[in-house]
Amino acid sequence: MPSQRAERSLNVLVALTDPSAFRFGCSVVARLHRLHHVSLKVIACNDFPKSAHATLPPHLEPVWHPYALDNDKAPGWQHADYQETKVTEYCSWADLLVLAPLDAENVARMLHGFTTNLHLQILRSWDVSKRILLIPAMSTLMWENPMSRKQISKIRRKWNWIRVLPPFLWSFDHAGRKYQPWEGHKAFNESIQTQVDLMAVGDRTIALPIAHLPTLTPTRSKGARLPPELWSIILECTEDWELAVSLNVHTNLPVPPEWRQAASEEGPKTQMQKLEWALLTYPYSEIRKLFDSENPTRISRLCIELIMRFALVPVLVHLENYHKELFWGTFGHAFLPHKASVFGKTEILEYWRTSPTFLTKEYSAEAIDNASRTNSVQALDWWYDSSLPLKYTEAALEQASSQGHIQVLKWWKEHSRYRTAPAAPHTSSEEKDLSKAHRDLLKLKVGKSITYATQSGCLPAIHFWVESGIPFSHEDTIAKIASMHGHTHILDYWRKLRGEKILFDNQVLVGPTKMGHSDVLEWWKRSSLRVEYKTCDIEEALEDGVGGDRGDGVRRWWALNGLNLGVGTSEWMRVKVLSS
Incomplete structure (x- = not known):
């Protein structure tokens, strides 16, 4: 199934910190540059290598940022907060830090929290929910020393x-x-590759409504069973080959390339x-045996x-207990709460909450934002009932509005001061539920929700915001954005x-002119509203606009009008009025 958002690259910050191992650091950068779905920035103790023997392509020079290893040698033009500003920028941008390499002196300084240069400041400022790859560099004698x-x-x-x-080592002769x-x-x-994979997890399947079904577990028979033929028809309608195979139901669905x-x-x-x-396809007992025999890294x-x-969850428990390094390298830090919220799997969220491995609860606003983006009301309920601090941003409501997740929007409303008043006295069960609602x-962080709903052409989301009684801003963008994207039904x-x-x-006619929406231009003409425009703006929009039939249609419309x-x-430059 197609993803609902494009995969983004893994942002990797590489620190070349050791002048004596500079060529090795360059080889690491070259290796990363050849990988797909990786974006690079390099902070280096030397300038970009331009010699004929350099292993780096010239187009990496713009992402190469040299710095002084000693803060006292910083250029005079740098203001007092320049380096801290850059540290903040690098730490915010990067998903992964690679220290290629770090010598014994800097390893010791890192452990003692020193901030005497740029890479040590980055290490001191690093968000520890994100990974760091450290390549130690020192002589063999130093490496073998007990310290x-x-x-x-x-x-x-x-x-x-x-x-x-593994370290980068040298000896002397x-x-x-x-x-x-x-x-x-x-x-x-x-x-x-693991970091690239972890970032992309969920992009392939989050568009599936069945991703938010309860976990499928064997149950005792409660009556007549559906015939296999009917199950085949049902699962073929889902177009989900993986689900059909996991349930051992025969279908005529094509095998995805990755499974052939x-x-x-x-x-x-x-x-x-x-x-x-x-x-x-295997039962848990066989899965555990295979992991133990293969012992993958x-x-x-x-x-x-x-x-x-x-x-x-039983697989996670087995990996947690018997394959600790694999488990932590894959599912450690904030991965489980963030991605379980994407898939709406409250079983995994509960496992994460109660696991002794995760006594420190690392998570960010991405978890609840993800649940809203993927229409997972059950994940939102779990977070609300979890007693954990709720972290979320404007993206929660903005993305739900963009994708028309009305149930999610209603959930947020019913957990805010704009909730619907109860129509009748509470029953005993409702009183129990209310007693649990201790928060x-x-x-509500509304943000630009109405703008996102308009841009995606989602009229039900716009209905929700208008009828909800929740104040929202950016109403002045609705007509302009709806026009730009050709949404006459919203107009x-x-x-x-x-x-x-x-x-x-x-400017309301500029967007549809540039994007080739002659039907929107006609809508404004027939609206009986006073619609103004400037010839200079329209000419520029025509020059920068789309080509093909849509572009020709817009030019024809303006010629006729x-x-x-x-x-x-x-x-x-004069302001003119569109005649009806």
Whole structure:
């Protein structure tokens, strides 16, 4: 099923902190540059390498930001807050920090919280719900010293947002420094791919209404069963091959490309295909045995999505207890609350809330915003009843409005001071429910919800906001945005609602002209409203506008309605009125 939003890239900030290992750091940047769905920014202790032997393509230079390792050597033009401003910018932008590499001195400084240069300030300011990949760099003698072992062990035990990769080491002989081959390529590649996969989890399936069905578990028979043929028809209507296979129901649905090998007569071949097929079709006991025998160091995006989508809590428990590094690297930090809210899986949310691994509850506004975006009322109910602090932004209502999730919008209203008053005295069961509602009424963050609903052409969401009694702003954008996107049905409704008081300005015809909506231009002509425009604005919109039939249609419409581009400057700038 298509996603409801485009996949975004993983934003990776690479810090090249060691001048003596600069070539190694450049090789790490080059490796990341070759990966799909990765966007880079580089902070480096040296300028961008431009020699003929450089391994970096020239188009990476704009994302290369050199800095002084000593704060005292910062350029004079930098104001007092310049570096802290850049630190905030980098930390906000990045999803992942790669230290390529970090020498023994800076490892020690990091552990003691020093902020004597840019990369140490970034480490001190880093949001620990996001991952860091650390490549230590030092001589073999330093690496084998007990102090190094103690420090690296502390990072691995206490700083679980940092994954320590195999070190970049060197020794010395009569010719000087001699670098050893780096043994971390596999671990590095797996770590990056895991982060890319984790970010994309949910994009493939969140459009499915069945993603929010309760978890399918065996139940005792309560009467006659539907015949298999009817189940086949029902599941074919969902167009969901994975669900049909997981329920062992035969359908004629086409096999998705990612499943063709596993579903073929030959069966799954690679380790990852075996794990994916097991998660889709095997009982829990067999899944556990396969994980124990294969002992994977990472699992694919498809594996993660199956665990989340079908709420395979027993699998999570097994990984938590017997494959701790794999579990934490995949499901640690804020991943479970954020993604379980996407899929509407309250079973996973409850597991996360009660698991001893997650005594520190790491989550952000993304969790509740995700539940609103994906129409998961049950996830919103879980968060409301969880006793955890509720974190959310304007995106919760904006995205629900954009996608027409009326039940979500009603949920927010009924948990705010704008809730509907009860029509009758409470029953005993209702009183019990009210006793659980111990929270204060939620403060609604309306944001630009009406604008988002208008842009997507979602008239039911606009009806909701008009009829809800909830104050909203940005009404002045409705006519302009509806016109730009060709939504005449919204213009009809808003004209009927507001009459002569509908808000718009002399730019209202520019959007539909540029986007090729001649039907909108005709709507304004017949509206009997005083619609103003400037010839200069319309000419610019025609020049920048769409081509093809829509562009020709707009030009034809303006030609029939008196537009004359061959006028003097004063006439060209004068405000005119569209004649009806």
